[in-house]
Amino acid sequence: ELEANSGLSNRGVQLLGAGFIVPRQTARGPDTGRKETDAADLGLGRILGLEQHIREYRNGRDLTARPRDVMVIDLLGLSENDVRERYPEVYQHVFLTVKPERDANNRASYRDNWWIFGEPRRAFRPALEGLPRYIATVETSKHRFFQFLDASVLPDNKLVVIAHDDAYVLGVLSSRIHMVWALAQGSRLGVGNDPVYVKSRCFETFPFPEASLVQRSTIRAKAEELDAHRKARLAQHPKLTVTDMYNVLNKVRAGETLTAKEQTIHGQGVIVVLGALHDELDVLVQDAYAWTSALTAQEVLAHLTALNAAHHQNELQGRVKYLRPEYQDACDDTMRNLEMDVKPLAVRAHLDDAFPKKLSEQIVAVRDVLRHAAQPLTSLQVVQSFNGARPSVITDLLETLVLLGQVRLTPGDSGIIRYAV
Structure with a gap:
């Protein structure tokens, strides 16, 4: 990973x-x-x-x-x-x-705790805080497609959620390159042997390209166009589904004859445009990887595997290129490097201290921050109270402390969860 x-x-x-x-x-x-x-x-x-x-x-x-x-x-x-x-x-x-x-x-x-969901995903909710939208895909599906959902929407357990609102990320995930990786890394399920998107293998291991600002911009624009096209067709035709659209697109690409019903879907979904958007997006994403020739699926996998290994080696040496640095590495100087005027969100009681390595000391430090805070804090505010703390570690600690009864949850504006002792 x-x-x-x-x-x-x-x-x-x-x-x-x-x-x-x-x-x-x-x-x-x-x-x-x-x-x-x-x-x-x-x-x-x-x-x-x-x-x-x-x-x-x-x-x-x-x-x-x-x-x-x-x-x-x-x-x-x-x-x-x-x-x-x-x-x-x-x-x-x-x-x-x-x-x-x-x-x-x-x-x-x-x-x-019968009035609360069995698995409410407390630890993951902070990743969605402040985002106007996020990316979602169906865990088990005949067709692998990603789309934006509004932040007001709560996703079900059968959806895999990516806490990012940038259409550049949506575009890379929607490309053939990522589809090849996801099919190889995921699993299969059901009578139809449908692909399963296993987040720990399909997303967390996937090496994104080191795209230039121009490449990111063009991928972003094309992905927005793809997402808007599908949603517009569904809004205009109440009986049309995304599955219908991709079933017909696959038949067209396979050179198969369409039935009368499929001809109707072809017209309603404007499948020619849907296919063109995917083709154009594939070219843009491959260019971002600097792969110039047409590649088979096996060649794509070979390139991605090598890139995964290279990224991993860089990370072992402390060179991590976060996909969303302002959240994943909030205490680093990444935001200053981007020339963003970001003000601290929390009491910086421990900012001069390195985040403890021992679990027992981490627990004491987190509870100490909450105890001295003037008001309940979000998990991100707790993260920003330390030097070198990872958001994923802090959210896991807070989740554990809540279950142990040492920290309590308090509801905030817009459903944002805050923590207090």
Whole structure:
């Protein structure tokens, strides 16, 4: 794995409770102008602060087919008493629809924390803080495609999320070069033997090119165009799906005859443009790698394997080219090198001290920062209180301390999680 990609990928939340998913009408009520509250109304748009906890939601089928008109109740950061006192309608709904299912679960943590998702991804959420959008792909899918999701959308466990909002990254991931790597590094699943995108092997090991500013700009523009094209076609044709579009594109490229239904999809999806955008993106990304000739899949793998080894050797010598340095290496001088005027976010109590190497000392240091802070801190603010601390290490420590009851979560604006003692 490459340090350059670390801390940016994860699977979405795992609910372990179907009752967390609610129709939009149930969340908001059938008529926001009515005088009496409807029994199905959970209060979204009416109760202050609830918008942080009832959110847009997408799973794998929402991305490959059509999004369902549903939302999800996300109560991470709230205690059972918090939910009951602040949002009684939500508490009753989750108590009746989720708790019975959790009571039958063999795992004590799932039973005891029944109002919270089974796997809420506490450690990964800080990576999404402040991003207007992020990149997502379906973990198991016949066709491997990446797209932007708005930051307001909470991703399901069957989505692999990349915490980056730059279309340059989307473009490289959408290229043939990355597809070849992902197919070789991933696994297969199901009757159709569909490819599985294993984040630890497909993304975290993938060596990005050392692209120039001009190359990044052209890849970025082409990726934005690709993402916009697919979304525009879906918005215009209510029955069209991304899977439909790529099924037809593959048949066209294979020289196969299209059925009448596929001809319709070809027209609605403007498949000629979809194919051209991918072809143009492939050329741009290959140019960024400085590979000039046409390459077979095996040749691409050979080049990428060698590049992975070279990057790894550089990282062993302390030369890490982070994919998102402002998050992954927030305490380094990377931001100053980019001539960004970035102000510190936290009390810099330990900034002159190296982050401890021993786990026991790390725990004491993190709790000390939280104890002396004037207010609850985000994980990034804790990171920036030390010299040399890695975001992934800090989030893991905070997660552990929360589970041990030594640190508590506090909800903040826009659903941002903060920590306090």
